[in-house]
Amino acid sequence: MIYTVTLNPAVDKTAQVPNFSIDAVNRIEELRQDAGGKGINVSKVVAALGGETEALCLLAGNAGRWIQGQLGSMRIACDPFEVAGETRTNLKLVDPIRGTHTDINEPGPTVPREALAEVLSALVSKVTGDDVVVLAGSLPVGVSPALYASWIDELGRRGCRTYLDADGEALRLGVEARPSFIKPNLPELSELCGRRFQDNADVARTARDLVADGISRVVVSLGSEGALFVSEAGAWLARAPKVTVGSTVGSGDSVVAAVAYSEQVGLAEEGTMRLSMACGAANAMQSGTQAAPRDLVDSLVSDVVIEQVL
Numbered sequence: 001m002i003y004t005v006t007l008n009p010a011v012d013k014t015a016q017v018p019n020f021s022i023d024a025v026n027r028i029e030e031l032r033q034d035a036g037g038k039g040i041n042v043s044k045v046v047a048a049l050g051g052e053t054e055a056l057c058l059l060a061g062n063a064g065r066w067i068q069g070q071l072g073s074m075r076i077a078c079d080p081f082e083v084a085g086e087t088r089t090n091l092k093l094v095d096p097i098r099g100t101h102t103d104i105n106e107p108g109p110t111v112p113r114e115a116l117a118e119v120l121s122a123l124v125s126k127v128t129g130d131d132v133v134v135l136a137g138s139l140p141v142g143v144s145p146a147l148y149a150s151w152i153d154e155l156g157r158r159g160c161r162t163y164l165d166a167d168g169e170a171l172r173l174g175v176e177a178r179p180s181f182i183k184p185n186l187p188e189l190s191e192l193c194g195r196r197f198q199d200n201a202d203v204a205r206t207a208r209d210l211v212a213d214g215i216s217r218v219v220v221s222l223g224s225e226g227a228l229f230v231s232e233a234g235a236w237l238a239r240a241p242k243v244t245v246g247s248t249v250g251s252g253d254s255v256v257a258a259v260a261y262s263e264q265v266g267l268a269e270e271g272t273m274r275l276s277m278a279c280g281a282a283n284a285m286q287s288g289t290q291a292a293p294r295d296l297v298d299s300l301v302s303d304v305v306i307e308q309v310l
């Protein structure tokens, strides 16, 4: 089972705004809403790939109920924890003319400590050593950035694998707790290491140091270029297939989902890289944060080009 945790979910409102300009009146051409937040997106993609998943999330108000309804209609198992206030709405501005994607993410509601404790105790009561737990996305306002690190410790003691997809201090502290997997993008890895990189080999060496410190696999996503996959087995650049982009929001979550799914079904390194890049690209072809259908993902697998880096 792949459990996902989303402590700060979102209604993702994706608006197409041709020639989006700051300091000007912009008109929306197309609008759609998806149940979002990183863990929820991972569950959507795992389910679309045919894997078993359950989404644990903190939900608030009408937006929270809407998200729960959406997951229900997609037949994705959800363990919702109700909190006061209103789940956030994140605005995603896609400009098809300039090819830009601009995210404006709300902070979301504040949540009581008790709600966080409830989520952790539910997780602890569910997980077995065969499960993966994906901790993903920003933490609610006021929550200690050390929270993911302490949950990684707790879940690790119970023998399950933990995936962490976060940024800033939550990522830095989380890495010290040695999750099984992280997927920073390049700016996130730069912030984590406090430096810029010269080339892909430099990035791969940095990721290899993280693997030597005890993280089993590090995937550094590079947008349309693809991603670097680094583990004890080696370091590879997997190039993303060239596709017509709808919205890249959620592509990173698709890669996390594909790696988790691959591990659960026992795919080897090359199969994992191919499926992950196909999944990221297929997701980028969708509008909004919809999970791409499995047959589209499968049709892209053979377009992934893999090169050994180290």
Ligand SMILES: Nc1ncnc2c1ncn2[C@@H]1O[C@H](COP(=O)(O)OP(=O)(O)O)[C@@H](O)[C@H]1O
Residues within 6 Å of the ligand: 185, 221, 222, 223, 224, 225, 226, 227, 240, 241, 242, 243, 245, 248, 249, 250, 251, 252, 253, 255, 276, 277, 278, 280, 281, 282, 284
């Ligand atoms: N324009 C694109 N074309 C094809 N694949 C893409 C494109 N943008 C992103 N992807 C895929 O999605 C993955 C994650 O994208 P990235 O932007 O690096 O993540 P994040 O959203 O977490 O910053 C990439 O590694 C790649 O596989």
Ligand SMILES: O=P(O)(O)OC[C@H]1O[C@](O)(COP(=O)(O)O)[C@@H](O)[C@@H]1O
Residues within 6 Å of the ligand: 008, 010, 012, 036, 037, 038, 039, 041, 090, 105, 136, 137, 138, 139, 248, 249, 250, 251, 252, 253, 254, 289
């Ligand atoms: O929790 P954060 O960091 O604010 O991010 C939340 C946003 O990230 C997303 O999960 C998309 O993430 P990626 O584009 O990195 O895959 C959106 O659905 C959501 O609005």
